[in-house]
Amino acid sequence: MILEKVIPELNIQREYKDFVDAYIDQIRAEFEDKIHSVYMCGSIPKGTAVPFKSDADFTIVCENAGDIDYGKLETIKNQLVEKYPFLTKIDTIVCPVDDVVSRPNEWGFWIKVICICVYGEDIGEQVPPIVISPAFILELNTDTPEEIERIRHSLSNADDRSLKTRYVKGYSKRLLRALYSLILEDTGVWQDDMLEMKNDLLKYCEINPAIIEYLYACYLDSHVSVEEFLEIADEAYCYVEQALQAMEISRET
Known part of the structure; x- marks a missing residue:
């Protein structure tokens, strides 16, 4: 496709x-x-x-x-x-x-x-x-670890409420996009509408649906506990990492 x-x-x-x-x-x-x-x-x-x-x-x-x-x-x-x-x-x-x-x-x-x-x-x-192919999805995520580390560091060290709100929203959006890249072979299209992206993730992504709902809710309203958010964000990113690793191993075998 x-x-x-x-x-x-x-x-x-x-x-x-x-x-x-x-x-x-x-x-x-x-x-x-x-x-x-x-x-x-x-x-x-x-x-x-x-x-x-x-x-x-x-x-x-x-x-x-x-x-x-x-x-x-x-x-x-x-x-x-x-x-x-x-x-x-x-x-x-x-x-x-x-x-x-x-x-x-x-x-x-x-x-x-x-x-x-x-x-x-x-x-x-x-x-x-x-x-759309595993090779494309892997290359698309080449910079994902660096971007995730950068925004996570910024959020962890932000002491201004408006900055925390901005980083939570941006981090949520970045994670949802990374998760969405994993289901491109199922959807066949790149969806930039965040609600449609969330709905596709709920349909095709095997991660806990509650995590998708939480990230989407934080994208809409990022006034949440930073500690709670980072815990769930880390779980979401761990899923992305494992999925990409499995994809890479599958390509090599």
């Missing part, structure tokens, strides 16, 4: 168009000679964003990630959140062109399947069709 694009066409709601244009204009003005293209994922390009509840997710593809001044990028994001208060936050990932092409089952998957181009030449068109 070949993974189809999550957002087949751009459908930005009228109330978000000015913001998206402003973001692209400011990014271009600041980094014009360093940027290859800009992408979005999530509810805004799908046309399902909800003011004061939805955030904005961008990916900047450039020749060299080190050329992007993250301090200036943060300033642009802060200014836009202040100007457009209906946004909860703005997230921006920076990715080198070479990584999209050379890592088709990781960055290539992200750009080709998850995102849609909003500025520049769509480099996702250079990525070959992505076939």
